[in-house]
Amino acid sequence: MSPPRKRDTAPTAPLLPPERRERVRAGLLDGYDRQKRDLPWRRTRDPYAIWLSEVMLQQTQVATVIPYWERFLQRFPTVEALASAPLPDVLAAWRGLGYYSRARNLHLAAQEVVARFGGRLPSTAAELLTLPGFGRYTAGAVASIAFGESAPLVDGNVARVLSRLFEVEGAPGDRAREARLWALATALVPGERPGDFNQALMEHGATVCRPENPLCLLCSVREECLAYRHGRVDELPPAKVRAAPKRMTLAVAVWAHAGRLLLARRAEKGLFGGLWELPAVEVDDDTPAPESAARLSQALGTPVHVEAALGTVRRQLTHRALSLRLLRVTGTTHPTHAPAFQELRWCTPQDASSLGMSTAMHKAFEAALDAGALAP
Ligand code: SF4
Numbered sequence: 001m002s003p004p005r006k007r008d009t010a011p012t013a014p015l016l017p018p019e020r021r022e023r024v025r026a027g028l029l030d031g032y033d034r035q036k037r038d039l040p041w042r043r044t045r046d047p048y049a050i051w052l053s054e055v056m057l058q059q060t061q062v063a064t065v066i067p068y069w070e071r072f073l074q075r076f077p078t079v080e081a082l083a084s085a086p087l088p089d090v091l092a093a094w095r096g097l098g099y100y101s102r103a104r105n106l107h108l109a110a111q112e113v114v115a116r117f118g119g120r121l122p123s124t125a126a127e128l129l130t131l132p133g134f135g136r137y138t139a140g141a142v143a144s145i146a147f148g149e150s151a152p153l154v155d156g157n158v159a160r161v162l163s164r165l166f167e168v169e170g171a172p173g174d175r176a177r178e179a180r181l182w183a184l185a186t187a188l189v190p191g192e193r194p195g196d197f198n199q200a201l202m203e204h205g206a207t208v209c210r211p212e213n214p215l216c217l218l219c220s221v222r223e224e225c226l227a228y229r230h231g232r233v234d235e236l237p238p239a240k241v242r243a244a245p246k247r248m249t250l251a252v253a254v255w256a257h258a259g260r261l262l263l264a265r266r267a268e269k270g271l272f273g274g275l276w277e278l279p280a281v282e283v284d285d286d287t288p289a290p291e292s293a294a295r296l297s298q299a300l301g302t303p304v305h306v307e308a309a310l311g312t313v314r315r316q317l318t319h320r321a322l323s324l325r326l327l328r329v330t331g332t333t334h335p336t337h338a339p340a341f342q343e344l345r346w347c348t349p350q351d352a353s354s355l356g357m358s359t360a361m362h363k364a365f366e367a368a369l370d371a372g373a374l375a376p
Contacts, residue, residue, distance in 0.1 A: 016166075016187050024165065024224050025191055031208065031220030032200030040066060042199075047121040047146035048079050054141045055102050055133065059318070062206075068097055080119050083110040088265070091275055091356030098317065100358070104274060105133025125151035136182075145195035152185035153198050154178070157205025163237040164209060164227035172240040245316065249323045250280040251292035253300070254310055254368040257334050260348055261365075261373060263355065264300075264341035271320070276355040278364055279341065280324065292327060299340035304329040310371040315360040324364040328373065349374070 036042070039062065041053035052072060056065040072093050076082040082090065087107055094103035109131040113121055121128070125143040128134045134142075140153030154162070162168060162184050163177075170177030189197055208215045216228050227233045248271075255262040255278075264279040266272055281295045289306045297303045310326035338344055345351070349369060357365065 016184065020224065021188060024221055025188060025197060027221035027224065028200040028204055029193065029197060032196060032203050034220075035207065036199070036203055037062075037207070041069065045146070047123075047142060048082075049073055050146045051121060051138075051142045052106070054138050054145075055106055056097060058102065058138070059099050060097055064097070068094075078119075079110045079113050079121065082107060083114040083119075087274055088276070088356045092354065093356075095356060095362070096359050098359070100272060100275060102133065104268070108132040109134065121146070123147040124149055140185075141198065144189065144198045148193075148195055150190040150194040152182060152189045153202075154181045154185050155202060157209075158185060158198075158201045160211065160237055161201055161205045161209045164214075164233060165221060165225050167226035167230065167232065167236065169236075171238045243319075245319055245321045247285070247321045247323070249283050249285050249287075249325060251283045251287065251296060252277075252324050252326050252364055252368075253279040253296045253304065253329045254326050254371075254373045255279070255304065255329050255331070256373050257346060259374060260346040261352070261368070262335075263345050263347045263352055264338065265343040267340070267342060272358045272361070274342075274356070275361070276352070276357045277361040278326075278368060279338070279344075280361075281340075283325070285323075289327060292325070293329065296327075296329060297331075300331075300335055300338045300344075301340075302331050302333050302335045302338075304331040310368060310373065313360070313364045313367050315363065317360070322360055324360060326364060326368055326371065328371075 039053075041050055044050065049069075053065065053069055056069055056072075075093050076085055076090070085107070087104065090103050090107045091100060094100060097103075112131055113119060121142070122131075123143065124147070125136075125139040128139040128142055129136070137153050137155050140151040143149040143151040144153065159172065159181050162181050166184055168177060168180050168184070170180075185201070188201075191197065204221075208219050214233060216222055216225070216233060219225065219228075222228055227236045253262065262279060263276050265276050266274060268274045279296065279300055281292070281299050283292050283295060287295075289309065293304055293306045306327045306329055308328045310328055313324040313326065315322045315324070334346065336344055347355070352365060
């Protein structure tokens with residue numbers, strides 16, 4: 001007797017009969033037309049402004065993004081204006097939004113748009129994907145919303161909606177699951193108003209098909225929802241297992257001279273790349289002050305010694321628990337360049353306020369001033 005066949009657990013291609021596809025599309029678009037939020041980037045047709053909103057909305061809440069988006073557009077109103085701005089100015093305008101690689105890529109992509117496309121953002125997802133910072137999601141969003149291309153997109157909200165509507169199994173990050181979600185998004189988007197349809201999917205996930213307590217009784221596609229029909233809304237999608245944030249400790253040099261503090265601009269790559277800071281080096285939790293001084297001396301290319309510990313600033317990032325240990329240091333020379341940094345400057349607090357600094361380092365800078373770093 002042959003052994004029983006194993007159940008095939010691999011997700012199969014989505015079964016999406018044309019009538020069902022049309023009902024899902026119509027239901028989501030109808031819900032969107034009736035209840036969409038009035039967001040400022042939905043009132044513009046400017047592809048650059050739409051692109052900017054999509055970049056800012058990655059990893060940042062809508063309410064936080066709105067004032068940043070408005071200020072950024074005032075400061076850099078066109079692709080050309082952004083492309084010709086110095087990177088530190090762009091990073092300064094980004095301060096508080098986090099994930100600074102987004103700003104660096106935005107700046108690089110603007111320069112490429114000017115150089116390769118005459119300052120006009122290309123209109124297809126395939127061309128957009130050739131620009132820095134454009135992944136499949138951003139390319140699909142800009143191509144569909146700004147240019148009306150039937151390009152699919154999947155973000156966290158869309159993944160949740162599709163998982164429930166079509167009972168897609170698997171945990172976030174599972175490759176077979178991701179492939180199925182993209183296949184579903186690709187099958188659904190062709191038709192009228194592809195940009196609005198993609199926004200309808202995202203809006204549905206943000207406002208109705210929420211992670212907790214989805215509003216199924218108000219849902220415009222409830223009749224089509226397999227998770228609702230099978231009582232599995234709470235199971236889909238399964239929660240993502242998050243890794244604990246990594247601890248990171250920095251020894252931060254608070255070096256005052258003639259009413260100024262020494263500031264340094266970090267190398268482009270890595271955490272806070274390209275941003276200004278009180279010069280800092282990574283240390284272990286238990287590194288003693290003399291050892292921290294030795295590492296700071298090496299980074300600054302001149303000997304420093306620690307006069308006093310000024311306290312610790314803690315900041316929780318998504319993937320890191322940061323401790324910034326403030327050390328008042330002095331040295332016999334006053335460097336103007338250093339091996340580990342792109343630039344050094346001796347700044348008054350007013351000079352420093354116009355430099356691109358991370359929120360964490362800004363807090364450290366203020367803590368240093370509060371601790372009397374510049375007190376006579
Ligand atoms: Fe989401 Fe509930 Fe609507 Fe299904 S019925 S799509 S779970 S809101």
